[in-house]
Amino acid sequence: MNxxxxxxxxxxxxxxSLTGNVLTRLSETKLEIVAAKITRVSRKLAxxxxxxxxxxxxxxxxxxYIRGELHERRKVMAMVYWGEGAINKVRELAGxxxxxxxxxxxxxxAYGRITTRGVYENVIHTSRNTEEAEREIKLWFAxxxxxxxxxxxxxxxxxxxxxxxxx
Ligand code: ADP
Numbered sequence: 001m002n003x004x005x006x007x008x009x010x011x012x013x014x015x016x017s018l019t020g021n022v023l024t025r026l027s028e029t030k031l032e033i034v035a036a037k038i039t040r041v042s043r044k045l046a047x048x049x050x051x052x053x054x055x056x057x058x059x060x061x062x063x064x065y066i067r068g069e070l071h072e073r074r075k076v077m078a079m080v081y082w083g084e085g086a087i088n089k090v091r092e093l094a095g096x097x098x099x100x101x102x103x104x105x106x107x108x109x110a111y112g113r114i115t116t117r118g119v120y121e122n123v124i125h126t127s128r129n130t131e132e133a134e135r136e137i138k139l140w141f142a143x144x145x146x147x148x149x150x151x152x153x154x155x156x157x158x159x160x161x162x163x164x165x166x167x
Contacts, residue, residue, distance in 0.1 A: 004034065004150050005086045006136040008125035009077040011068035018111055019077060022124060025093055025107055031083035035137075035146040038075050041067045048139055049125075061119045070119070078140045082148060087133060090126045097122060 009022055041049075046063045053059050061070075068074040081090055095106025099122045102109035112122040127133035134151060143153045 001085070002083055003086050003130060003133070004080050004082045004137060004148075005090050005127040005133045006125070006140060007079045007081055007090060008066075008140075009079075010066060010121070010123055010125060011071040011073040011076060012065075012113075012121040013111070013123040014068075014073045014075065014077065015071040016111065016123075018123060021111070022107055026081065026090065029081070029083070029086075029089040029093065031081040031086050031089060033079055034082045034148045034150075035080040035141050036077070037079075037141075037145065038077050039140070040075055043067065045139065049136065058118055061117060065119050065121065066125075070115075070121075080137055080141065080146055080150075082150075087127055087129060091128070094122075094124050094126045099123075 007026065009019055013019065013022060043063065046066045047054070049066065050059070050062055053062055056062070064070055066076065068076070083089075093107055095102030095108035095112075097108075098114070098120055099108045099112025100114060102112060102122070104110065107124055108122040112120065114120055127136050137146070137150065143149075143151075
């Protein structure tokens with residue numbers, strides 16, 4: 001079954017110049033990239049993305065981490081991968097959440113670390129299941145940023161909205 005999954009290269013991955021390595025590893029899956037961007041992460045976006053972790057003792061550090069406050073990289077690379085079994089294929093290549101427990105040849109096993117403050121710096125995020133993929137993709141991307149019609153859309157007329165255009 002074709003499906004889609006959100007992949008984020010987190011600020012530690014960007015700081016360590018791992019974008020190329022991660023994309024090369026993910027290309028083994030033969031999945032298609034159907035959306036990609038470099039984006040800043042607002043506190044609201046970070047909190048919504050990780051809302052299930054809100055009661056964890058490391059929540060504040062996690063928010064700082066994904067916003068790039070620990071790596072002087074205030075951005076992440078966000079992508080949507082699409083194709084047969086996308087969710088599990090990417091999760092398998094990513095490896096376990098804890099980089100010390102992850103298979104050493106997985107992305108997190110090879111490049112992740114646990115900081116002395118206890119943050120799992122595990123290089124990438126990837127959706128856990130279909131429901132999470134839908135929630136996360138809709139959080140990170142607008143419909144027109146994705147080249148496939150993945151989910152139903154509706155049209156709204158927005159009046160007097162200020163937008164930037166090239167001068
Ligand atoms: P995954 O990213 O593998 O889907 P979770 O959704 O459980 O895992 O956790 C989200 C993120 O929170 C992890 O990727 C990791 O950066 C961080 N995290 C999870 N568990 C811990 C932990 N016990 N200690 C520190 N950070 C953690």
